[in-house]
Amino acid sequence: xxxxxxxISGLVLLLVALALPxxxxxxxxxxxxxxxxxxxGAVGLTLLVGVxxxxxxGHAAFAAIGAYVFAWSTGESTTSVSGLGLPPxxxxxxxxxxxAGVGAAFSPIAGRLRGIYLGLATLGLVFVVRHLLVNLDQWxxxxxxxxxxxxxxxxxxxxxxxxxxxxxxxxxxxxxxRLWYLFLLLAVVAIWLASNLRAGRTGRAWANVxxxxxxxxxxxxxxxxxxRSAFVVSSAYAGVAGAMLALAYGRVAPDVFSLTASxxxxxxxxxxxxxxxxxxxxxxxFVTSLPLVLxxxxxxxxxxxxxxxGGLDPSTAARIVYGLAIIAVLVFLRGGLAGxxxxxxxxxxxxxxxxxxxxxxxxRSKETTR
Amino acid sequence: xxxxxxxxxxxxxxxLVLSLIAAGFxxxxxxxxxxxxxxxxxxxxxxxxxxxxxDSIGFWPAVLVGLAGxxxxxxxxxxxxxxxxxxxxxxxxxxxxxxxxxxLLTELxxxxxxxxxxxxxxxxxxxxxxxxxxxxxxxxxxxxxTVVAFGALxxxxxxxxxxVGMRAAAADGPTASLMxxxxxxxxxTGWALAGVLAAVAGxxxxxxxxxxxxxxxxxxxxxxIPAWVLGGFDSVPGAVIGGLLIGLTSALVTGxxxxxxxxxxxxxxxxxxxVVMIVVLLVRPSGLLGSKEAVxx
Numbered sequence: 035x036x037x038x039x040x041x042i043s044g045l046v047l048l049l050v051a052l053a054l055p056x057x058x059x060x061x062x063x064x065x066x067x068x069x070x071x072x073x074x075g076a077v078g079l080t081l082l083v084g085v086x087x088x089x090x091x092g093h094a095a096f097a098a099i100g101a102y103v104f105a106w107s108t109g110e111s112t113t114s115v116s117g118l119g120l121p122p123x124x125x126x127x128x129x130x131x132x133x134a135g136v137g138a139a140f141s142p143i144a145g146r147l148r149g150i151y152l153g154l155a156t157l158g159l160v161f162v163v164r165h166l167l168v169n170l171d172q173w174x175x176x177x178x179x180x181x182x183x184x185x186x187x188x189x190x191x192x193x194x195x196x197x198x199x200x201x202x203x204x205x206x207x208x209x210x211x212r213l214w215y216l217f218l219l220l221a222v223v224a225i226w227l228a229s230n231l232r233a234g235r236t237g238r239a240w241a242n243v244x245x246x247x248x249x250x251x252x253x254x255x256x257x258x259x260x261x262r263s264a265f266v267v268s269s270a271y272a273g274v275a276g277a278m279l280a281l282a283y284g285r286v287a288p289d290v291f292s293l294t295a296s297x298x299x300x301x302x303x304x305x306x307x308x309x310x311x312x313x314x315x316x317x318x319x320f321v322t323s324l325p326l327v328l329x330x331x332x333x334x335x336x337x338x339x340x341x342x343x344g345g346l347d348p349s350t351a352a353r354i355v356y357g358l359a360i361i362a363v364l365v366f367l368r369g370g371l372a373g374x375x376x377x378x379x380x381x382x383x384x385x386x387x388x389x390x391x392x393x394x395x396x397x398r399s400k401e402t403t404r
Numbered sequence: 405x406x407x408x409x410x411x412x413x414x415x416x417x418x419x420l421v422l423s424l425i426a427a428g429f430x431x432x433x434x435x436x437x438x439x440x441x442x443x444x445x446x447x448x449x450x451x452x453x454x455x456x457x458x459d460s461i462g463f464w465p466a467v468l469v470g471l472a473g474x475x476x477x478x479x480x481x482x483x484x485x486x487x488x489x490x491x492x493x494x495x496x497x498x499x500x501x502x503x504x505x506x507x508l509l510t511e512l513x514x515x516x517x518x519x520x521x522x523x524x525x526x527x528x529x530x531x532x533x534x535x536x537x538x539x540x541x542x543x544x545x546x547x548x549x550t551v552v553a554f555g556a557l558x559x560x561x562x563x564x565x566x567x568v569g570m571r572a573a574a575a576d577g578p579t580a581s582l583m584x585x586x587x588x589x590x591x592x593t594g595w596a597l598a599g600v601l602a603a604v605a606g607x608x609x610x611x612x613x614x615x616x617x618x619x620x621x622x623x624x625x626x627x628x629i630p631a632w633v634l635g636g637f638d639s640v641p642g643a644v645i646g647g648l649l650i651g652l653t654s655a656l657v658t659g660x661x662x663x664x665x666x667x668x669x670x671x672x673x674x675x676x677x678x679v680v681m682i683v684v685l686l687v688r689p690s691g692l693l694g695s696k697e698a699v700x701x
Binding site: 083087089142143146147149150151153154155157158159161162164165166168169170297300301304346350353354356357358359360361364365366367368369 | 439485488489490491494495496498499500502503504505506507510511513514626629630633637669670671672674675678679681682685686689
């Protein structure tokens with residue numbers, strides 16, 4: 035079976051994403067920014083957890099490192115916090131590189147442990163990084179965090195200034211629109227890279243290590259090295275996601291990157307289907323936008339109460355919904371949404387006529403994930 | 405000197421409470437292979453039941469309800485969710501428990517709200533004096549109850565058919581099953597035991613010197629994870645040792661915080677258990693008393 039239908043649907047989605055900012059309100063633009071940032075983080079995590087089979091609860095810690103490295107390297111020094119004042123493009127690269135570096139520094143642990151044991155070790159990372167963020171206040175701004183400079187390339191700013199007013203064919207492009215296209219570019223590159231990594235030699239080695247370390251070693255795959263590389267790649271993804279979150283908020287603070295954020299990333303990839311890049315993106319759309327949308331429209335929804343009134347407030351409702359969603363997916367829906375989609379496609383495909391070779395077999399053997 | 409002694413005793417009694425939670429992690433892990441991320445919520449649930457019920461039915465009946473409730477929830481999670489997982493692997497089970505934890509903890513947090521519920525424990529805020537060292541009565545009691553609980557666990561695992569069956573099931577499930585041990589029963593017993601231990605720990609974690617039942621209790625129960633990892637994943641005695649070490653570490657780091665602050669920063673007491681855990685995993689990935697995992701081809 036050719037990849038044509040999949041490519042066409044990808045292209046259509048991309049065109050829709052390009053056109054959406056022209057018709058959406060600021061609330062939906064902002065939601066879209068958060069979705070794209072977390073989607074990149076989720077794609078990185080699905081490579082580690084879904085493809086390489088290593089559980090990580092420390093994803094938020096690496097996102098925090100990316101966010102703070104970006105804020106620190108691009109920010110100007112003030113009386114309270116220091117900064118390097120580097121160009122934002124360089125800051126973004128630094129965010130990815132430093133996160134990956136910390137991931138590599140963690141590799142003596144990441145290379146030896148596997149599965150849930152690694153999950154427990156990375157649980158500690160979240161708390162240690164949070165402690166550092168609060169205490170290294172000359173760089174991080176402590177509890178209250180620090181503000182983030184808007185993104186800019188060669189004097190063109192991705193905010194409402196510089197140029198103050200930008201309109202193409204009569205449509206105004208405000209800061210949110212400009213950031214949307216920047217994020218879309220980053221997301222497309224990240225997804226493309228991840229799909230290729232997964233389908234290529236590296237991804238197959240990771241999947242082999244997940245399925246059986248002994249078998250992988252017998253095939254000539256360096257098991258510790260494969261686990262380490264999966265961890266480093268996913269850390270770099272988390273770093274970029276963190277820097278994007280910092281840009282979307284315009285501010286970084288330790289509470290954004292709590293254990294809850296790590297768990298949210300895991301929820302995204304499980305809902306979408308472990309190991310599926312598209313699934314991770316769908317999961318990110320659901321988990322990130324649900325609380326925002328419920329909060330925005332809480333007055334129109336009769337079962338929701340205002341925050342603090344003791345009733346069911348939007349963020350509580352969102353958490354219960356996706357807690358139940360993850361239980362339902364794990365109990366009823368093998369392989370998450372991606373697995374369900376795969377089964378649906380297989381059912382819809384016309385059964386081959388008698389005498390013709392079965393067409394399903396080759397595409398099955400190409401599958402590197404569940 | 406008495407300050408040091410007080411910190412050490414405080415740390416040991418707190419560590420014993422942690423070891424109750426850590427033992428729960430170890431028992432659930434050995435009996436069903438599940439990393440129970442919802443354990444913190446079960447600790448909170450036990451304490452919450454006692455706090456809500458003690459006014460109407462009295463403290464001791466409320467304790468019984470709390471223990472039974474926590475045990476039942478554990479058994480139900482195992483019977484309804486864990487046994488019906490579409491993909492029975494440790495990683496999937498761990499993520500399932502994260503989902504259960506989100507639901508339980510969010511609902512309990514919503515019910516508790518911003519208030520801090522009192523437990524109504526009869527020992528109140530009293531203090532016991534030994535010479536020039538004073539300890540909260542709740543902590544002394546906690547130490548006593550924990551020692552009794554571990555005595556009972558030892559008896560169960562070494563002297564009763566049920567406990568020996570549980571050990572056999574943990575060592576080799578299929579073979580134990582062929583020998584006539586009912587795995588569903590050993591698994592349910594494991595979850596129930598863990599629930600009871602969690603509720604006991606919850607009661608001591610929320611009575612004096614702690615302010616009362618608040619959602620943060622579930623997070624402080626997380627501090628038992630390093631204790632469990634430190635002791636070894638499948639060892640109850642290891643959980644005791646790990647709990648004592650973690651309790652001592654955090655009590656001493658918190659007690660001498662003013663001296664440590666210049667180079668470790670403020671609030672290091674909360675992080676110290678995790679630092680210890682990372683170091684231990686680096687040197688001994690299977691913990692202090694844990695058995696190394698054999699790989700079958």
